[in-house]
Amino acid sequence: MGIASVVVDVPAKQTDREFDYSIPGKWEHIVQPGMRVIVPFGPRMVQGFITALKNDSNVKKIREVKEILDLEPVLNEELLKLGSWLTEETMCFRITALQAMLPAALKAKYEKVLRISTGREEHLEATVQALFKNKDMISWKDVLESDHAALLQKHVRKGNLEVMYFVKDKLKKKTVRVIQPLLNKEGLEDYAGILPPNARKQYEVLHHFINHPDKIQLRELLEDVRVSNAVVKALIDKGILAEKEEEIYRDPYENRVFKQTEPFILTQEQADALRPVKKSIHDNSHAVFLLYGVTGSGKTEIYLQAIDDVIKKGEEAIMLVPEISLTPQTVKRFKERFGNLVAVMHSGLSIGEKYDEWRKIHRKEVKVVVGARSAIFAPFENLGIIIIDEEHESSYKQEETPRYHAREVAIERAKHHNCPVILGSATPALESFARAKKNVYKLLTLSKRMNESKLPRVDIVDMREELRNGNRSMFSKTLFSKLTDRLEKGEQTVLLLNKRGHSSFVMCRSCGLVTNCPNCDISLTYHRYNDSLKCHYCGHEERMPQACPECGSDHIRFFGTGTQKVEEELAKILPEARVIRMDVDTTSKKGSHERLLNAFQEGHADILLGTQMIAKGLDFPNITLVGVLSADTMLHLPDFRSSEKTFQLLTQVSGRAGRHELPGEVVIQTYTPEHYSIELSGLQDFDVFYEREMYIRRQSHYPPYYYLALINVSHEDLMKAVAVTEKITKYLTASLSPEAIILGPVASPISRINNRYRYQCLIKYKREPELKKQLRTVLEHYQQETAQNLLQISIDMNPQIMM
Ligand SMILES: Nc1ncnc2c1ncn2[C@@H]1O[C@H](COP(=O)(O)OP(=O)(O)OP(=O)(O)O)[C@@H](O)[C@H]1O
Ligand SMILES: [Zn+2]
Ligand SMILES: [Zn+2]
Known part of the structure; x- marks a missing residue:
């Protein structure tokens, strides 16, 4: 049996x-x-x-x-x-681990069918055809009841039949309103010529279609040309444009033709870096390479050529990039080189689309997957290389169970497949660089930018000084004058608003009251579009108060700078500048990210203003100035990596300037110019930063000198949370070696979320072979209580976020 x-x-x-x-x-x-x-x-x-x-x-x-x-x-x-x-x-x-490796469509209950693959009907014998009774699909129930399961399996293997999941969002056809011109280019030009001078907005719309005669979604048009619906409506009424409903495509790249690119001839440095990787590919030997290359040094070209070798060898490649830099520009570079052999996986895809991409991999229709963190589980069977770009990014760590780091998974998979891993970055994680120095990883260095172009010059501006000199604006004199200069020259600027931490909280100017979430110990964030306050942890939402609930004063307002506020200020001080704003609000809709970047690349704007998401990956020749409005916002987070993260972000964003012929400049505005991570990002000197930060880590017993394990305990009852954490701390102190440093119980930096009190215990250790076993004992001990969810205990091995 x-x-x-x-x-x-x-x-x-x-x-x-x-x-x-x-x-x-x-x-x-x-x-x-x-x-x-x-x-x-x-x-x-x-x-x-x-x-x-x-x-x-x-x-x-x-x-x-x-x-x-x-x-x-x-x-x-x-x-x-x-x-x-x-x-x-x-x-x-x-079960959690197994499920984490599959696309969502396979996890939940979706309606499932077996379908005849397009054009494969004649490959099916009569028995199978009879089962389908002239339809092209049958339900899964029919499959289970059939006596021909083995036959069906054979056809699935051959690709004659395929299993499909009907996910809700796929059944409902989505439509959008699209606009297209009814006149040809000449017609549009003629009409533009006779427009009255006060119809400037209409002129701009016409101008758009003169340059891009293709149809475009109404929403995109409004955003790109920055006009109101009424303007477009006027042109429709006059019979110049037409409007219709259209179905949205499922594959975002479906109808796109990519011009194939040829490999570049590598520079000496690139060739030297690629050689050992190629050797590892061809010898089927596992090795981890740390490709440490300054911004704009051509790391991507090395990835492309390594992948090319892997494909030629008949093997497959996983290319991971951080979610926020999984931009169309990045995807394009891979699609241009490898065409249809590339699958793309990121969170912007619908469940159905993700399943489609996964199937392409599963059925060996593609050789490369470019994706965010979870693409590390791509079901390839002959992996020839795994590459992780911007390997220092914290988004490679999953912050829910299973709390894995893609870097560790990559190395584990590469060992199994006897293939190399490349970790690439201009600002490697301290842990990675330390491993490279100890030769655990092999260090490959690109010290020069392409065409030997220089790294941009950096000015650090002390904003306290500005205030003392009577400048209350959020733009320093230096930044303002450079902005004006770029406008005159027709060059482009990237403005970064470093927006982590408490950026737009509400405070009463009379009594100092900060509006906090009633369920969580954290300030509420102001959202302008519906004039409300929101908690980012529990979702609590309330209307923005008109007067202070504490003292009744009406001097209550939001603090800190949001991108919208910067945009407004720009409109005041540089009214002629065309600004594109990129933040969660403007990029939440599918495809908007790409559109905004394209618009910027095509020169439709002078300034790209945005949050972290603009710091990476952009490679536009006309950007010659980068401004950082508030360099310090991340420095004050309760996290031992805050200096490292600040340094990385500033270096990354500075790297967007002057990547091609035109030289670049950077202005960093800060309230703490003396802080080493700001000072050293000004010099763009990773090596000095590394030494300095390592010294601090050693002093304070943090990674890479020590490993960490974080135990987080939460309960609705404060005393219970404290008591359990205390008990765990005591138990571990007794059972681990005396070298382990056990800190706790302490309240978590966010001490309450959703009315649950949070306490933690942090373990710093070098070698504790018993640790995992002991932690399992702890979990087992509290099993009954945690099963009822009264008590929650989470364990994070190698935590990236200390909250
Ligand atoms: N060998 C080469 N010859 C000519 N141009 C090249 C070569 N290698 C790369 N480039 C070009 O140089 C520019 C910078 O390269 P790339 O974007 O790969 O750098 P990067 O190190 O990945 O940058 P970052 O980490 O800052 O995103 C790109 O426009 C790329 O097309
Ligand atoms: Zn008040
Ligand atoms: Zn809350």
Whole structure:
């Protein structure tokens, strides 16, 4: 009798193991490890993963697999193994680890069908065709009831049939309003010529269509040309433009033709860096390379050429980039080189689109995936290289279970595949650089920019001084004069508003009251578009008060600078400047990111104003000035990495200026010019920063000298949270070696979220072989209470965020 070992979808301590189920005869030759099944569990039916097959079981009353959910494994052997590793390393449940590796469409319950692949009908024999009864798809229920499962499986393998998931957002066709010109270029030009001089806005719309005769979504048009709906309406009424409803495409790159690019001839430095990587590819030997290259030194070209070798060798590549720099510009560079061989995975895709991309990988239709963190689980079977760009980015760490770091997963997978990993950055994480110095990673250096162009000159401006000299504006004299200069020359500027931390809280100027969330100990953030205050932790929302709830004063207003406020100020002081603003508000809609960047690249604006999201990846020749409005906002976060993060951000954004022929300049405005991370980012000297920061880390026992484990305890009852944390702290102190440093219990920097009090215990250690075992003991001890959710205990090995 065939027996399947199944990990069931019941994330709890007692169920965190494999259970045996017998396999019904008709599926006996179909099931394989890595397939999902439905099995009875207690009184319920639950989902599970088959992790292994065997011939007998010592379970007496064995139950049967109820349904199979796949005809082909969704997790291959390597990924199943990786799941166990993840479980071990991040201290999560097996089921959580297995699910983390799959696209969302496979996790939830979506309607599932088996469909005949386009044009493959004639490959099906009569038996199978009969099953489909002239339709092109049948429900999964039909598949389960059929006696021909093995036959269906064969066709799925050959690609004649495919499993599809109907996700809600796919069934509902989305439409948008599009605008297109009814006249040709000459017609538009003629009409523009006879417009009255006061119809400037209409003129600009016409001008847009003269340059871009293609249809465009109304929304995009309004944003790009910065006109109101009424202006467009006027042109529609006059019969110059037409408006219609159109369906949105599912694949954002579907109808796009990419011009193929050829590899560049590498510079000496690039060639020297690539050589050892190529050797590792061709020798099938695992190695981790740290590609430390200043901004604009041509790291991407090295990635491209390494991937090219991998493809030629018949293998596959994973290219990770941080979510916020997964810009169309980045994707384009890979699509231009490798065309249809590239799949793209990022959070902007719908569930259906993500599943499509995943399927391309699963069915070996693509060779490369470019994606954010979770693309590290791409189900390739012949990996030849894994590359992580901007490897220092904190978004590579998942901040929910399983709390994995993509860098560690990459190395684990690369070991399995005997292939290289490249970690690339101009400002590597301290941990990575330290490993490179110890030769654990192989250091590859690009010290020069392309065409030997210089790194930009940096001016650090002391904003306290500005205030003393009577300048109350958010722009220093220096920045203002350079901005004006660029406007005159027709060159472009990037303005960064460093907007982490408490940027737009509301304060009463009379009594100093700061409006906090009633559920969380954190200030509320002001949102202008609906004049409300919002909590970013629990979602609490309230109207902006007219008067101070404490003292009744009406001098209550929001503090700190949002991008909108900067935009308004720019409109006052430089009314002629054309500004594109990029922040969460303007880029929340699909495709808007790309549109705004394109508009900037095509010169439709003089200034690109934005938050962190503009700091990376941009490679535009006409940017010659970068201004940082508030360099220090991140410095004061309660996080031992705050200096490192500040240095990285400032260096990255400075690197956007002067990348091509024109030289670049940077102005950094700060209230703490003497802070070393600001001073050294001014010099763009990573090496000095590294030494300095390492010294501090050693003094204060932080990574890379020590490893960290953070235990976070939360409970509605404050005393309970404190007591449990205290008990854990005591237990660990007694059971770990005397070298371990155990800090706690202390209140978390955000001491209450959603009415739950939060306490933590931080462990700093060098070598504690017993640590994970002890932590598991702790979790087991509190298992009953945590199962009821009264008490929550989370453990983060190598935390990136200390909140
Ligand atoms: N060998 C080469 N010959 C000519 N141009 C090159 C070569 N390598 C790269 N470039 C060009 O130089 C510019 C900078 O390269 P790239 O964007 O790859 O740098 P990077 O190190 O990835 O930058 P950053 O980390 O700042 O994003 C790009 O426009 C790229 O096309
Ligand atoms: Zn007040
Ligand atoms: Zn809240």
